[in-house]
Amino acid sequence: MNRSDASQTGGRGGRIYAVLRQAVVDQALPPGTKLPEDALGAEFGVSRTIVRAALQRLAADGLVEMKTKRTATDARPSLEEARAVFEVRRCLEREVVRLVAARWSDTLRDALAAHIAAEDDAARRQDGPATIRLAAEFHVRLAAMAGNKLLERYVGEVVSRCSLILAVFGRPHRSECAIGEHRSVLEALQRGDAAAAIAAMEEHVSLVEQRGVGGDSEGEADLGVILSRYLGRQGGDA
Amino acid sequence: MNRSDASQTGGRGGRIYAVLRQAVVDQALPPGTKLPEDALGAEFGVSRTIVRAALQRLAADGLVEMKTKRTATDARPSLEEARAVFEVRRCLEREVVRLVAARWSDTLRDALAAHIAAEDDAARRQDGPATIRLAAEFHVRLAAMAGNKLLERYVGEVVSRCSLILAVFGRPHRSECAIGEHRSVLEALQRGDAAAAIAAMEEHVSLVEQRGVGGDSEGEADLGVILSRYLGRQGGDA
């Protein structure tokens, strides 16, 4: 029903969009990977027309970069962009929690608790990818509970971009703490303490940011850092 | 440099996007106007390919509606959507003011004051369209001052949608008060009173919403209202 959901340009395009989106967000494609239109078209069995539309949507989402006459690549967010995205995300999620608190109900509680249980389960199974995906989904689900389609869309966008950012900048990240923070939000909501829920969410987002891009205040010059990693093991990468 | 600005798909597509966007926002096209791809292509001297891309961007912005196998039309936001958009807008603009207050400077003050002066001027000249456009631009300009590209993009989107909403739902609206409200924000910023600035902005957005969609709680059944306008002048519309 939403004008930005996957069915926008017919089923095929939507599927490609979804697949590419997930691939980019999971950082399954090495950074800077080229995404040529015909190659993708051949892969998915569609023409460039369809691929192109999907890429344009992804570019609008900030997940791939398209410059004119140049092959699209998966996006490499700058530290500045990362900061901006997290800032907006904090702002949006604050509003989400505020709204959800206002319409809190047992139904919502059960749905949220079930989701957190699923997160726990994935973490216990050591299923890294699932854990990460569920952690992102938590926020989208919560946003859906706010009853504001636009807010939900924006949150979906920033959460995806944050996943990409974490994948690009991230150290191997420990999601156990994230689950605990999710639970804190749930508990505050359940207590009916909206202010505490907002604070918990805000702290959670900030912690995610710190864990992901916080430690090294390198500016954008990760080039040196990256190269330095290779200095110690010249000629011996196996 | 932003991946979502007008140059996305080459100059032509960007121009069409901009023109259509302005036309939709100004409600220059009567509500429900069809936007057939070939007609627009002929109008602008490009192929459907280009028009299609522009329409897809507009659809993503919520300004036109594209359903599969159906001719695109300019969007007719529901009251529910309108509410959602204003809610998100309030949230975003609160953040904008907060950030601008934090980096306030004489340069910003001068730019903002000049803009408000331009608004005043347009109002004094009775130039309705210019007044409306400048009023919207005020918010986008302010958002640009926050130094967060994503926030700026989102504000641009919601402001455009609000313009459309006001045009669809709106009674003939009096923008003098809006200018005064803009000035209130400026004055609070200049006093260094961030909280007052945020409050002023929040009240402004709420007032815009009330003036636009507030009074009649008609639900979606404006049909009766619309028809009633014609009852008094049956057979005499000239």
Next chain:
DNA sequence: GGCGGCAATCTTGTATACTAGGCTTCCCTT
């Protein structure tokens, strides 16, 4: 031996052709 320019190739940007699905209108039936 290294550097700059040229050519071959690959890829995008755009137009267009073709297909399939909706909408309208007109006629037939009841």
Next chain:
DNA sequence: AAGGGAAGCCTAGTATACAAGATTGCCGCC
């Protein structure tokens, strides 16, 4: 006369063709 159905037209969905610009690798020159 009114309602339903079918045919034709119109428009979107997709593939493909073609032109132009970028990239890369190679060769000659310094």
